[in-house]
Amino acid sequence: MSTFQIEGGHQLKGEITPQGAKNEALQILCAVLLTPEKVTISNIPDIRDVNKLIEILRNLGVKIQKLGKGKYTFKSDELNLEYLESEQFKQEGSGLRGSIMIVGPLLGRFGKGYIPRPGGDKIGRRRLDTHFEGFINLGAEFRYNKEERFYGVEAPEGLTGTYMLLDEASVTGTANIVMAAALAKGKTTIYNAACEPYLQQLCKMINSMGGKIEGVGSNLLTIEGVDSLGGCEHRVLPDMIEIGSWIGLAAMTKSEITIKNVSWENLGVIPNTFRKLGITLERVGDDIYIPAHVDGYQIESYIDGSFMTIADAPWPGFTPDLLSIVLVVATQARGEVMVHQKMFESRLFFVDKLIDMGAKIILCDPHRATIIGHDFKSTLKATTMVSPDIRAGISLLIAALSAKGTSTIHNIEQIDRGYEDVDDRLRAIGAKIIRIDS
Ligand SMILES: CC(=O)N[C@H]1[C@@H](OP(=O)(O)OP(=O)(O)OC[C@H]2O[C@@H](n3ccc(=O)[nH]c3=O)[C@H](O)[C@@H]2O)O[C@H](CO)[C@@H](O)[C@@H]1O
Ligand SMILES: C=C(OP(=O)(O)O)C(=O)O
The missing domain is CATH 3.65.10.10 (Enolpyruvate transferase domain)
Known part of the structure; x- marks a missing residue:
């Protein structure tokens, strides 16, 4: 201490x-998992939570290069998804709140995403229902191992877009669902979406990767799923x-x-x-x-x-x-x-x-x-x-x-x-x- x-x-x-904004950086870093192509991000803050998430991405097989202060490239073309079921991931994934947002992009792209109960501030109950209800609405199967406090979602046939009204405007929940829906079949509409600048930045980034998101900045997002997303450059606010x-x-x-x-x-x-x-x-x-x-x-x-x-x-x-x-x-x-x-x-x-x-x-x-x-x-x-x-x-x-x-x-x-x-x-x-x- x-x-x-x-x-x-x-x-x-x-x-x-x-x-650079901590809570935006955590979303943007998870979004590098949406594409096998190179993503360049600048103004990433050098702080504990962000560095822990970068370490998780590295252990997941993302190729990471530091270009200078706060500037990195990420390439998620050869991921090691077995890491998600390892003891090491159970330790590392629970070290921060932001790690929950790797689930959406992994589910959208590979049909499966796992996460131990994430950490973050002990400032009251921090439930994850909005995240998982969103994934279930998109067609994923949900399972939860109570003893290990380990969450999983799977959709071997892929996700399908739908209308959903979130039970609360969860910040990380909206980010997670947006990332999953970006690669689902068809159109997803999210009402009562959170719309912080963090989310606006995430949506702009996904659009610059070839995604089709409308309503950015409002609490009604429409996401037309695409087959694949490409690389991009992004600067954190x-x-x-x-x-x-x-x-x-x-x-x-x-x-x-x-x-x-x-x-x-x-x-x-x-x-x-x-x-x-x-x-x-x-x-x-x-x-x-x-x-x-x-x-x-x-x-x-x-x-x-x-x-x-x-x-x-x-x-x-x-x-x-x-x-x-x-x-x-x-x-x-x-x-x-x-x-x-x-x-x-x-x-x-x-x-x-x-x-x-x-x-x-x-x-x-x-x-x-x-x-x-x-x-x-x-x-x-x-x-x-x-x-x-x-x-x-x-x-x-x-x-x-x-x-x-x-x-x-x-x-x-x-x-x-x-x-x-x-x-x-x-x-x-x-x-x-x-x-x-x-
Ligand atoms: C990593 C990250 O980005 N963390 C931020 C994110 O956490 P996080 O995404 O975990 O927070 P949520 O937006 O899910 O919820 C935060 C709390 O507010 C409650 N709630 C939420 C929405 C709502 O309409 N009504 C309501 O009561 C939830 O039940 C919960 O207790 O957003 C929080 C709310 O801005 C911030 O404090 C955190 O810094
Ligand atoms: C509550 C916060 O962070 P986290 O969600 O990462 O615990 C915060 O940034 O104030």
């Missing part, structure tokens, strides 16, 4: 460039969750920061949600400029004067992955806000660490927390904490950077799952942070 030691209370200053994290960091440490090349048109309601907390952020070309908030920031109320709530919702609503950051930023705002995490039931429990640091938070129930901001009249106190999940981890890091004294965060592997070289990049803008590997 590695550790960060953080000396807080220093203003930061400078420019930071977001990494900047990580919108990292961008939101740096907005929160800038406000909370009263720092003047420019976030470079953010792809504004793909940020949805994220900038305005931070503005509701009173944070000033300006669009300068494709950058976000955040001035130093020397006089703090005032949470808005609704037009009728009622109390602000920030809640998650499927895209184009506010992403649940940024609510932990909103919550920590609110601890130093002027005013009160309720954070309502509707999707995950265990993602707010990390607030006890913030309460230990002196934050005024009432955890109303597992989904809702009310935060009464300090308006910097009282700084958070440094402490020792353990990072429970990726977004709580970065939120605790932001809290530590704003706190008085030296904090310690253990289990920073959780942060490394999704943030590339986070300590180096934050040191470059003035953060006092030391990594202690163990």
Whole structure:
């Protein structure tokens, strides 16, 4: 378990460039399995989850070449499908959430796909029903080995397109079904599809491989199956969750920061949600400029004067992955806000660490927390904490950077799952942070 030691209370200053998006990269990497031809992907973030998935692809027989930082070619022309039934795969496949998305392309192309119960954040129930109901709708046989927690789908005669209404707009579920349907016979219509930029990027990639997907960006996708898909080049978008994290960091440490090349048109309601907390952020070309908030920031109320709530919702609503950051930023705002995490039931429990640091938070129930901001009249106190999940981890890091004294965060592997070289990049803008590997 590695550790960060953080000396807080220093203003930061400078420019930071977001990494490629973790959750898009995980989808795009799985899509290389759709074709025997070469696929070139750039802006792949160098983070634990992505590197684990690349390792799984390599063990599956994908020929992988690194061309430079974040740029790789993949060729899935001679796959070793026996790996899918090995003990090694049972270990490796369960190491992250994103591995679930190898099932769709394998099922579409080879008529079978297997996966151990995938890992990822322990932030509440993370069911896979939407994925497997989708595959069953396309004609696959489903089996589940309860003891080994091992899932399998098979369709030796191939898949057949159909209409389906998803029970929920699952992000990885939609990606999985889209990839399977891209190689099914006939037309598939997916209603209540998730439509995050991650999915829009996946659909654009499949179309550039010769796929026929319409409705990209909406919750109604139509996929005309094709016999085979070809190679392509794809660039991963900047990580919108990292961008939101740096907005929160800038406000909370009263720092003047420019976030470079953010792809504004793909940020949805994220900038305005931070503005509701009173944070000033300006669009300068494709950058976000955040001035130093020397006089703090005032949470808005609704037009009728009622109390602000920030809640998650499927895209184009506010992403649940940024609510932990909103919550920590609110601890130093002027005013009160309720954070309502509707999707995950265990993602707010990390607030006890913030309460230990002196934050005024009432955890109303597992989904809702009310935060009464300090308006910097009282700084958070440094402490020792353990990072429970990726977004709580970065939120605790932001809290530590704003706190008085030296904090310690253990289990920073959780942060490394999704943030590339986070300590180096934050040191470059003035953060006092030391990594202690163990
Ligand atoms: C690898 C990856 O891409 N992970 C992301 C993906 O996870 P993942 O694809 O696993 O998440 P899902 O979209 O399937 O579901 C997330 C949670 O929200 C609930 N739910 C979902 C849709 C809905 O309409 N109503 C609803 O309540 C689900 O029951 C579940 O508890 O999407 C999540 C939701 O944006 C993000 O937090 C994760 O970072
Ligand atoms: C919950 C997240 O990741 P995963 O789905 O990989 O656990 C996240 O990125 O915030």
